[in-house]
Each structure stands twice: as structure tokens, then as C-alpha cells.
Amino acid sequence: MELPLVVGVDGSELALRAVDWATDEAALRGLPLRVVYASLWERYEGEALAEGSRGSAERTMAESVLRAAAERAGRRDPAVRVATEMVPDDAVGTLLRKAMDATAVVLGSRGRGGITEMLLGSVSLTVAARAHCPVVVLRGSHDNRARDGRHRRVVLGVGDPAHGPAAVRFAFEEAAGRGVALEAVRAWRCPAHESPDHATSAGEPARGHERRAAEILDTALGDFAGGHPGVEVRRRTVEGTARKVLLDASESADLLVVGVRRHDGHGHVGLQLGRVAHAALHHASCPVAVVPLRA
Template identity: 40%
Template sequence: MSREIVAGVDGSPESLAAADWAAREALHRGLPLRLVHAWRWEPLDLPLLQDPTEQQQAARGVLREAERAVAERHPELPLSAEVLGDTPVAALLDTTKHAELLVIGSRGHGAVAGFLLGSYGQQIIADAEVPVVAVRSRDGEAAEPPAGQILVGQHGTPEDSAAALGFAFGAAAARGAGVQAVRAWSLPPLFAYSPGSLRLADEAGGLVPYEEKALREALAPWRERYPDVPVTEHVELGSAGQVLLSRSGAAQLLVVGRRARRGALGARIGSVAHAALHLAPCPVAVVPQEVDAQD
């Protein structure tokens, strides 16, 4: 079955920005765009007049407005729109079965919002089987600079960040952009390094060269797969979230991986993804990796 890009809309500036960004991304990738609005009649236990037909028409109106805006800006884009009769979380997760990626709106400097509020956005990002992109709003348009690199965080072994790196290189190739790969590291506690780890660091010439070597090794297969994508490397002492945010101002997209940890309080997306979604000024792509169960 053919793949598509899906954007959720609710009429807010954030969701309209998400639709605008998703349209441009669909053109970059040569894919169709599907706009969706989740609505299900659930009468409230209140002494108010509640008309399901009127509410359904309002939902369709929201979708028509978004569809019209996208079609006017991108008339050449294959476009469809649909009202989904389910809750936002269930409806949008269901769309990812045939999606290349899912795009949602974000207010920034707060919880993921737009057509989703609070834990809904986090749940979708944590449970989606495809990358989810959160887009900032600037007067109803995506707050994305016209140029800039794709910024991606790399950590651990090459396998640990393969999904995020693959997404970043694919996005850069589609856009004709470069990739800036960032690896943050911190000084280990006094007894944290094993003799084997210390030996590897010594062989590399010290901790900084060791981290630089680890980044080069993680990037090697993607450089080979995408030889036309320019790559810059950056290794810095500090927390991954802080280092990535400090370099996100000039990026057109920030890509981070996430491991969803499910516990008694529900799904969590990890501290780096959490920081990026709340504070990065550019769109943020959260790419699923392996899932860790609660200990």
C-alpha cells in the first residue's frame, strides 16, 4: 500500500502550521498528504442543548478550512481530508499504519498542544510506530527558516541512534540540505568506567577523541548511503538536551530518538525528546526506537 504523510488539524494556528509544514514535506518526499480531524459524538452530562449534527458540521468545517488553505498554497500536491470518528489519540495512532510520518501542532514552551492537549500529545508521540513531527506556529504558518541543516542527536552505539540518523539523512536528501550530527557526553562518576571502557578511551587518545570516534562510526553507514548529503560533526561536553537546544536556532528540523518507557503513570518519551518538544524553536521530529519496559 502506498505511503502518505498525515497531519492532524483542529482549526487552531498550531494545527494549520502543522498542515502547512506537512504539505511542504510531502512535496519534498513526493508523497500525498492526508489531513485528518478527530471527532466523536460524546454527549456531556450537563443541562445544555447538545446537537450532534451541528457539531459534526463544525468538525467538517474545520477540515474544509485546512484543506482550502493547503490547496491554495500547494495546488500541485495530492491532497485528501477526512473526519475520523474516534478520540484524537486512537484516531491518529490508527492513521500511522499507512503513514510515512505524522505531523501535529505544538505551542512551544509548554505541553504539546494544537488539537492535542497535555498527555494526549505525549501518548501519541510515545506510542506511534512512525516518526512524529511537532511544528511551531507563526501566524498559521510553520516556523521554519528557509535554509539550515537537519540537526540530529546521536548517542550510544551506532545501533542506538540508527533510526534517528536514518530519518535525518533521508530528510536532508529530500530537501537538498546538510546534516549536523551532535553527540553530547559527560564526565563519568569516579567509579563508573569499567577497565574495558578506560582502555578503549586510552586507545582513542582520551575521552574527547573517544567520543569523536564513536560519532564517526555511527555516521559511517549513513554517509555511504547518502554520499551527496553534506555532514558536519559536533561533540560537546554537556547534557544532550542542552547541547541540542543550543544549536537548534539555525536548524530547519531537529531530529531526536525516543525510547518509550511505560510505567504506572503511563508512557514517557524521555528527557531529550521532552526538552526538544518544549523548547526548540524549529520543528522537532521524534523517531521511535526500541521500547524499554518498566523495571
Template identity: 45%
Template sequence: MRIPLVVGVDGSKASLEAVGWAADEAARHGIPLHLLHAAAGEQEASDVVSAASARARQDAPAVPLSSEVSHENAASALVDKGRNAFALVLGSRGHGDLSGMLLGSVSLAVAAHAECPVVVVRGSPEHRAARFGNVVVGVEDGEGSRTAVDFALREAHVRDCRLVAVHAWSAPSGACTTSRAPSWFLEAHRRPPAQVLDDALRRPAERYRNASVSRQLIEKPACRALLEAASTADLLVVGARRRLGHSGLQLGLINHALLHHAPCPVAVVPQR
């Protein structure tokens, strides 16, 4: 049996929305769906899992379904399960989150530490129901986007929709092109923006030769460019770098902002 798509459930409305999204996703890929609930009370756990199971069977009755209850911390249980998962799917908020928070603490912690892709299901019903026909992927210079592009192209393929590859860039100012500019800055502006996109898409596109791919070069801050592109997207995909000498991922300010504000589901894909 193929490794499952794992969705974290806690009984909240956002959690059930995540289950519905995950059920559709599992059906697209032809993989099992596994529900994971972390809780202390047995009766509460039974009710939560039953409601989530009913939602999954309603949305995708043919998908093989399993479930479990863990007594670990929710984030730890999900990260552990993610070591052998196709992806982890989470709601944008949970029961335990403060009312003013835009993203649940568990979702943020899992996105920062999981070894597999993490999808945070957010946005309007129209975005969650895949009605736009676009998967957007953010492409940065260097190797950080390679795995994200692979993931995004596969998603566009199973959805039979268009991939929109976005590379945002800013022309360096005169002051930053002097010998006093740091080496990382000069390296970041060494390749022409069009070449960055071409290089990132070349190898993955060989596996999906019939894929419809749109390239967007945008001269503006990356976060704003991606949020604008996501306004007509069914899924926004971004990469995450590994930290040297630390556990987990370096989500960075851009990924944090997208997880909190994107108008559609967001997939954070670890660099490999």
C-alpha cells in the first residue's frame, strides 16, 4: 500500500475543512487517507475521529481510510507521522488557538519541523474547492525551489490544470553593486530572472511534457507577488530551506506571511 496522506483533526471547523480538502487530494493521487487526532480524553477523541471520518467518507467514499488517536503533543505526533507520509494536511486554526491568531500554533510548528510537505488549508470555499485551475509555485534563485517545483508540477498534473511559476526580483541599486556589497547579495543577482525560472523548470518539466506552464517574472517583493498570484490559485506552493546545525526548517519571513495571509491553501515543501 502506498504511504498515506495524513490529516490532523481536532474537531474544529477548520479541521473538518482540512479533512474535506485532504480527501479530495487523496482521491486525486490514488493514495490512502489517515486521520490523526492528539487528545487526552477517550470520549472526546472518539467523537472527533467519528466526525472527521464521516466527512472523509462523504467527500471521497472510495479512498481507503484509517485513523488513530495519539496521546503525544499534537505537533510532535504530526511531525513523527510525517516521516512516513505523502504529506501532512492541517487546518489554519484549531480549538486551542487564541481568537486573534491568523494561523494555529500547531500548524505553524508542524510546517516548521516536518520532513514531508505540509499543506495548511485556508482561504475561501472557492479556493479550497479547486475552481480556478491554477497551481502557483514560488521560484527563488539557487536550489531552494527544486523540490517545491517538483511537488507543484505533480499537483498541476493530477489536477489537470495550469502551473504558474512566479519569480519575483528587484534590480539592485547602485549602492549595492559596489565592492562593499555582501557576497550573498551579489550572488542573488548574478543570474538573469528569466534564467532562474528556466533552470528551475527544465528538469521537472521533462517528466510532465504535456503540462501547461505559465512563467511570471515580477519586479516587486516576493511576498506581495505571491499573494497576488494566489488570488486566483487553488494551491500555493513554496519551498523551505533546511537550517545548518538546527532541527527543522527555516521558514523565513516570506513563508510565515504566506501561511498567515494567503487566500488559498499553502503547501510548504522541504528542500532536499
């Protein structure tokens, strides 16, 4: 079954940028695009008020937001099939339900209530932490393009291969669809106590850690490279913390892909993502795709 690409909108400029990106992505993958607007005004205001002037105004605004988003997507690529949906519920709950039957969910980094584009909004953070499909959050001063990106590069942060290939598969599909290179990155560190001079870049201990990082890269990529012969694959091991290494890599990437394990029942939403994904969503210089992995 062909699952749509879902984009959440709220009338903000960042949401409209997400529509641009999602339209390009839908065109690349040959998918329908579903534009979703969620609002609790009917529930909070009650039926009587919902039928009055305030309710009419809220509904008119919602319809206007959806119409503007659909028209923008149509101008972006008339071949993309676009459907709109207004849901009388909270944004997080709505998007998590839509994610159950979606190829991916695309969101701006903040909504209308955001103070600054550089901070991640609670809706984007919560959906990225809990959704059952990949979630793409637009970060940084990007060019709103999933096609013909400026850097011609998708970066994949490679984690533990034992957690499954979902993020690797997603990254290869993105690189293949865009016709760009895939850079697979694995960070490594040598504990200071393993080096006699406390210099992580010196001696056999450091070489051993770097060698293991290269082996993890090879294991994670597995047969995917052979299955995508048109994708140029660049393997890179970098000394440093995964957070810093991937944030640095995002400065010259069109998309950063990271995998996350879901920790159901964890008390803090952000920590469900893990430190690396959490840092990427808050500080990356390009859009970030968070792909759920097997726990």
C-alpha cells in the first residue's frame, strides 16, 4: 500500500517551508502528500461557541491555512497529489496517529508560538521522539529543497548495527532519489587512560578504536551499497563525540539521518531520542531525519 508523506502546518512561515520540502520529497518518492492542520478550538470552546462568530473565525483560519499550503505545494510541483485534512485535536496526538500510516512526517522546527527559529518547538520534539515512522524536522538556514540541494550530500550517522538497518535504508533511499553522495560517518574516541601520553590520537590504542569504527561502518552498510550502485558511498571515521562530529558534518549536508531507539515509558520526552538525536534536532545546520530503530 502506498503510504503518504504527511506534513503538519499551522500557518507559520516555518511550516510553509516544510510544505516546500515535503512537496519535493513526495515528488522524489512518487508519493501523495497529505497536509494536516490540527486545532483544539472546537473541543475547548464547545459546540455553542464553535457555531458562533469565534468558532467560524477559527474554522475559517484553519481552512485558509490548509488552502494556502495546498496551493503552495501545487505551485511547487503540480504533479504531486495533495490532500488536506483539518483535525479537531491537539497537534502532537494528531501527528502521532497520522505517523502510523505514513512514509514519513515532515515538520518545521517551530510553530507560530516560537520565539526563534534556532530553538526546537515542543511539537516537533515530541513527534520526533515518539513517532513510529521517520520524522524530518527542518533545521538551519537551509534552502527548503529536498531536490537539487546545495551540498549534494546526505549524511548518515552510523550507530550500532544490531539495532537494525532502518536508518541506513532510509539514507540510501534519500541519496538514490536525489542522485547525490551518501556519507556514512562513525565517531570514535580513545579513552585517555589507554594512551601513555593521554593523547587519543597517538599509538596503537587509538588505531584500534579507529579500526573498530571502520568495521562498524562496513557492517552497518552491509549489502545496501550493492543494492544502490548509483549511489556514491563515502565512509568516514572521525575522532570525537558523535554529537560534535555529526553537527560539524551537518554544516555541509542537505540532510542528516540519525537512528533512534524508542524508550517507552521514559519520563523525559527529549531523552527518548538519545543525546545524539536530541543535539541534532536542536543544533544541526540542515534538515534532520529521525528514523526509529528496533529497541
